[in-house]
Amino acid sequence: MVFDIEGEVNLNNFFKPKTxxxxxxxxxxxxxxxxxxxxxxxxxxxxxxIPVNPKISQILHFKVYPSVSRIKKHIDLAIIAVPAKLVLNxxxxxxxxxxxxxxxxxxxxxxxxxxxxxxxxxxLLNKNKIRAIGVNCLGILDSHNSLDTLFIPxxxxxxxxxxSISFVCQSGAVGAAILDIATEQGHKxxxxxxxxxxxxxxxxxxxxxxxxxxxxxxxxxxxxxxxNGEKFYKTIKKxxxxxxxxxxxxxxxxxxxxxxxxxxxxxAGKKEVYFGIxxxxxxxxxxxxxxxxxxxxxxxxxxxxxxxxIQIITNGGGYGIISTDNISTxxxxxxxxxxxxxxxxxxxxxxxxxxxxxxxxxxxATTDRYRIAxxxxxxxxxxxxxxxxxxxxxxxxxxxxxxxxSEFHRETLKPIIVISTGAEFTENLSESLEENNIPTFEFPxxxxxxxxxxxxxxxxxxxx
Amino acid sequence: MVFDIEGEVNLNNFFKPKTxxxxxxxxxxxxxxxxxxxxxxxxxxxxxxIPVNPKISQILHFKVYPSVSRIKKHIDLAIIAVPAKLVLNxxxxxxxxxxxxxxxxxxxxxxxxxxxxxxxxxxLLNKNKIRAIGVNCLGILDSHNSLDTLFIPxxxxxxxxxxSISFVCQSGAVGAAILDIATEQGHKxxxxxxxxxxxxxxxxxxxxxxxxxxxxxxxxxxxxxxxNGEKFYKTIKKxxxxxxxxxxxxxxxxxxxxxxxxxxxxxAGKKEVYFGIxxxxxxxxxxxxxxxxxxxxxxxxxxxxxxxxIQIITNGGGYGIISTDNISTxxxxxxxxxxxxxxxxxxxxxxxxxxxxxxxxxxxATTDRYRIAxxxxxxxxxxxxxxxxxxxxxxxxxxxxxxxxSEFHRETLKPIIVISTGAEFTENLSESLEENNIPTFEFPxxxxxxxxxxxxxxxxxxxx
Numbered sequence: 001m002v003f004d005i006e007g008e009v010n011l012n013n014f015f016k017p018k019t020x021x022x023x024x025x026x027x028x029x030x031x032x033x034x035x036x037x038x039x040x041x042x043x044x045x046x047x048x049x050i051p052v053n054p055k056i057s058q059i060l061h062f063k064v065y066p067s068v069s070r071i072k073k074h075i076d077l078a079i080i081a082v083p084a085k086l087v088l089n090x091x092x093x094x095x096x097x098x099x100x101x102x103x104x105x106x107x108x109x110x111x112x113x114x115x116x117x118x119x120x121x122x123x124l125l126n127k128n129k130i131r132a133i134g135v136n137c138l139g140i141l142d143s144h145n146s147l148d149t150l151f152i153p154x155x156x157x158x159x160x161x162x163x164s165i166s167f168v169c170q171s172g173a174v175g176a177a178i179l180d181i182a183t184e185q186g187h188k189x190x191x192x193x194x195x196x197x198x199x200x201x202x203x204x205x206x207x208x209x210x211x212x213x214x215x216x217x218x219x220x221x222x223x224x225x226x227x228n229g230e231k232f233y234k235t236i237k238k239x240x241x242x243x244x245x246x247x248x249x250x251x252x253x254x255x256x257x258x259x260x261x262x263x264x265x266x267x268a269g270k271k272e273v274y275f276g277i278x279x280x281x282x283x284x285x286x287x288x289x290x291x292x293x294x295x296x297x298x299x300x301x302x303x304x305x306x307x308x309x310i311q312i313i314t315n316g317g318g319y320g321i322i323s324t325d326n327i328s329t330x331x332x333x334x335x336x337x338x339x340x341x342x343x344x345x346x347x348x349x350x351x352x353x354x355x356x357x358x359x360x361x362x363x364x365a366t367t368d369r370y371r372i373a374x375x376x377x378x379x380x381x382x383x384x385x386x387x388x389x390x391x392x393x394x395x396x397x398x399x400x401x402x403x404x405x406s407e408f409h410r411e412t413l414k415p416i417i418v419i420s421t422g423a424e425f426t427e428n429l430s431e432s433l434e435e436n437n438i439p440t441f442e443f444p445x446x447x448x449x450x451x452x453x454x455x456x457x458x459x460x461x462x463x464x
Numbered sequence: 465m466v467f468d469i470e471g472e473v474n475l476n477n478f479f480k481p482k483t484x485x486x487x488x489x490x491x492x493x494x495x496x497x498x499x500x501x502x503x504x505x506x507x508x509x510x511x512x513x514i515p516v517n518p519k520i521s522q523i524l525h526f527k528v529y530p531s532v533s534r535i536k537k538h539i540d541l542a543i544i545a546v547p548a549k550l551v552l553n554x555x556x557x558x559x560x561x562x563x564x565x566x567x568x569x570x571x572x573x574x575x576x577x578x579x580x581x582x583x584x585x586x587x588l589l590n591k592n593k594i595r596a597i598g599v600n601c602l603g604i605l606d607s608h609n610s611l612d613t614l615f616i617p618x619x620x621x622x623x624x625x626x627x628s629i630s631f632v633c634q635s636g637a638v639g640a641a642i643l644d645i646a647t648e649q650g651h652k653x654x655x656x657x658x659x660x661x662x663x664x665x666x667x668x669x670x671x672x673x674x675x676x677x678x679x680x681x682x683x684x685x686x687x688x689x690x691x692n693g694e695k696f697y698k699t700i701k702k703x704x705x706x707x708x709x710x711x712x713x714x715x716x717x718x719x720x721x722x723x724x725x726x727x728x729x730x731x732a733g734k735k736e737v738y739f740g741i742x743x744x745x746x747x748x749x750x751x752x753x754x755x756x757x758x759x760x761x762x763x764x765x766x767x768x769x770x771x772x773x774i775q776i777i778t779n780g781g782g783y784g785i786i787s788t789d790n791i792s793t794x795x796x797x798x799x800x801x802x803x804x805x806x807x808x809x810x811x812x813x814x815x816x817x818x819x820x821x822x823x824x825x826x827x828x829a830t831t832d833r834y835r836i837a838x839x840x841x842x843x844x845x846x847x848x849x850x851x852x853x854x855x856x857x858x859x860x861x862x863x864x865x866x867x868x869x870s871e872f873h874r875e876t877l878k879p880i881i882v883i884s885t886g887a888e889f890t891e892n893l894s895e896s897l898e899e900n901n902i903p904t905f906e907f908p909x910x911x912x913x914x915x916x917x918x919x920x921x922x923x924x925x926x927x928x
Contacts, residue, residue, distance in 0.1 A: 107827070112816075152859065153859055156856060156859065157857045157886070158887040158888075173779060173781060173783060173858070174782030175782075176858070177780065177857060177890075181887060184887035224785060248786075250785040250786050250789065253792035253793060255791075255792040256786070256788040259784055259785045259820075259824070288910075290910075316635065316636075316641065318638030318686065318688065319637060321688060321715050321720045321723045322638075322712075324717065324723050325714065325715065325717045325719075325720035354576075356723075360723070363602075363637055391637045391641045393640040393641060395616065395617055396494070422621070423621075423648035425620050425621075426641075442645065443753050445752040445754070446754075
């Protein structure tokens with residue numbers, strides 16, 4: 001990869017370009033080049049985008065240039081969506097025109113056994129100090145700069161609002177599917193980067209760049225194979241100290257690893273090795289795709305734990321018990337013990353409630369009971385965070401519980417994480433809480449596992 | 465508990481009553497007695513329901529009786545929703561009127577330390593051979609008989625369509641929340657039974673009854689404490705041979721177990737003991753609330769595995785790899801090896817595809833590629849089930865893939881389980897598949913863990 005003079009990766013032309021060319025546009029609306037060109041326009045890109053294809057003269061009322069050499073102005077970024085066999089030639093043309101940043105969408109290289117062609121491309125890029133993301137990738141997206149180069153139509157893949165999660169994803173299809181569902185679930189993104197075969201720019205370069213991106217608070221990483229392990233380890237160790245990396249590794253087993261070769265041309269490596277370096281470097285390891293964004297949502301909402309003692313407040317006894325089981329068997333968090341002052345006060349204010357942890361406000365809990373419990377628990381110095389279970393099925397909880405929780409949330413730094421399970425009525429209330437920046441989960445097990453892992457990271461960061 | 469002459473539990477009066485009384489109705493629409501009475505009416509109960517309360521004369525245009533003794537006709541089921549201290553007296557009145565089936569909603573017994581009152585009630589019930597579900601419960605629901613006695617308003621808790629899952633749940637709040645979300649996710653139910661403190665009828669009686677209920681194909685069980693362990697073990701061992709029981713145990717840890725005492729008055733017992741008896745008896749153990757219904761959905765759709773060799777078909781390489789990792793590390797399933805005939809045929813028909821397991825049809829996969837792959841894999845005797853990953857974000861998959869998959873599903877007994885991740889566009893296609901009785905999952909990890917556990921059950925059933 002190409003470092004600039006200071007030895008740092010400068011990828012600004014990828015995310016903040018003023019002028020883009022799309023090489024390989026097509027009049028066929030199903031073709032990759034067409035979709036990319038259209039999405040850049042539909043995404044309200046605030047720079048200029050110029051289509052290139054020697055075979056056509058117009059697309060969507062834009063003049064099409066036969067080649068980059070015929071364009072007079074300076075170009076920051078070229079997006080290449082032509083068949084693999086034409087890529088070398090196009091890259092040479094770009095280099096002649098002094099375009100040093102390329103997003104190469106084209107597939108048909110190492111991942112289908114065409115390793116010689118990929119090696120030739122790699123050398124061409126290195127020799128000419130060209131930075132390239134790809135090959136065999138889905139594109140990039142920057143919500144803050146309204147840049148959308150993905151080759152998937154917007155009706156099939158929802159685009160996220162500007163936010164603080166950046167998602168670096170080796171697999172295009174994993175990236176697309178996860179971006180789509182995460183957006184649906186309300187997660188907000190800074191950047192999405194599909195980087196495919198990592199022919200030139202690799203995951204380490206991207207992580208390095210994102211560590212300095214002020215719009216990025218948390219980095220999600222799906223990675224299959226790492227070619228330069230030493231560079232990767234150094235990078236994740238460095239970046240983890242600045243912001244959390246949540247990583248999922250594909251190809252952990254012998255069988256899975258074999259499958260990666262024909263996917264992104266990478267050899268995946270041993271499970272134990274990866275788990276080891278993730279742990280040492282302070283990378284949070286997601287066990288599942290779903291967990292990756294459960295974890296990210298806590299960071300997105302700037303949840304910071306000052307300690308690991310959790311108090312459960314619930315109106316569902318069973319949920320309290322399941323949560324107790326899960327916290328008791330977790331590695332990094334534990335049940336808080338209410339201070340004697342709190343116990344005394346709550347015994348008086350909530351005489352029908354058994355004052356303990358879990359604090360079961362019972363099936364007939366009112367919003368007011370929650371208010372009383374929350375107030376005392378927030379003041380209690382024996383408690384570092386509150387797991388608040390609110391099952392809205394029971395009629396005595398009124399919908400203004402959303403305001404009650406939100407107000408406490410505004411007034412305290414103590415994390416309040418809310419768990420509610422249910423259909424529309426519940427979903428609407430959870431959405432309101434999310435809008436007020438309070439993390440919500442559908443199931444206690446997911447919430448606790450995410451809190452546990454984030455707590456591990458906070459502890460690790462203090463040590464490393 | 466009360467067995468009838470043949471030594472079997474007859475709970476027909478609970479689920480198929482012709483005449484019900486609701487004792488403790490109220491004119492206040494927020495009170496339990498009111499909500500229950502209204503829900504029975506709104507649920508289109510096809511028998512007669514009679515309100516009882518000495519203090520009021522009319523509710524919702526119905527004449528209210530001061531006590532059961534004043535009702536002349538025979539009553540099958542009495543629902544009791546009065547304060548705890550009045551319950552003994554009400555039970556005596558019911559007994560005098562020869563009502564032998566009671567659903568006691570009232571709380572305020574063992575769960576709040578009132579063990580003496582609960583003991584007195586227990587003895588009264590036993591002495592008079594009365595069958596009672598409760599105390600401290602949420603009620604029961606039978607979708608096939610339009611019987612809805614839950615004390616939660618319908619706008620807060622969605623009611624399920626008639627189906628084949630029965631859910632036995634010791635905790636009312638867990639039951640309500642899970643029923644709500646499971647219904648939202650499209651699961652269909654036969655019976656839902658919240659049984660609270662199990663003062664008289666316990667989980668074993670309910671399981672025994674459901675094992676003979678022809679509307680029930682699969683039983684989900686959330687249980688906290690078991691009072692009669694020997695009876696429970698004998699029952700689950702017997703019932704598991706007839707239909708699958710999927711169980712989640714609350715109070716597995718010391719801390720969780722302590723919390724159960726103040727919830728349903730039960731002592732929870734050791735984790736190892738429960739895991740051991742579940743395993744021996746062939747009960748499928750759900751690790752999380754979410755997993756319980758993932759598992760149930762496979763049984764609901766009558767998925768039967770004849771063997772454990774799974775073929776992955778995907779258009780997302782990364783999903784194929786993650787699935788491969790998960791299958792390789794699972795306990796009861798394994799990756800299928802395509803027969804040489806299939807390999808030969810597919811190599812010819814899909815020249816650009818690497819013919820292996822996972823079968824990665826690649827990002828530019830068309831619906832036709834899926835058709836070709838499915839056809840060959842269904843014919844291949846080396847394959848027992850197909851994990852079909854369809855990521856609909858890529859434009860070349862057309863929406864008629866739903867018909868293609870559905871048609872194969874109709875023609876074969878080989879299970880096809882579909883995984884798709886995404887927002888509305890994806891959700892709509894998954895819903896169409898579900899309507900055609902094809903199980904769909906959002907994430908590969910959940911699907912594989914459910915298949916793995918169901919496979920364990922199928923194997924176990926063959927042995928025990």
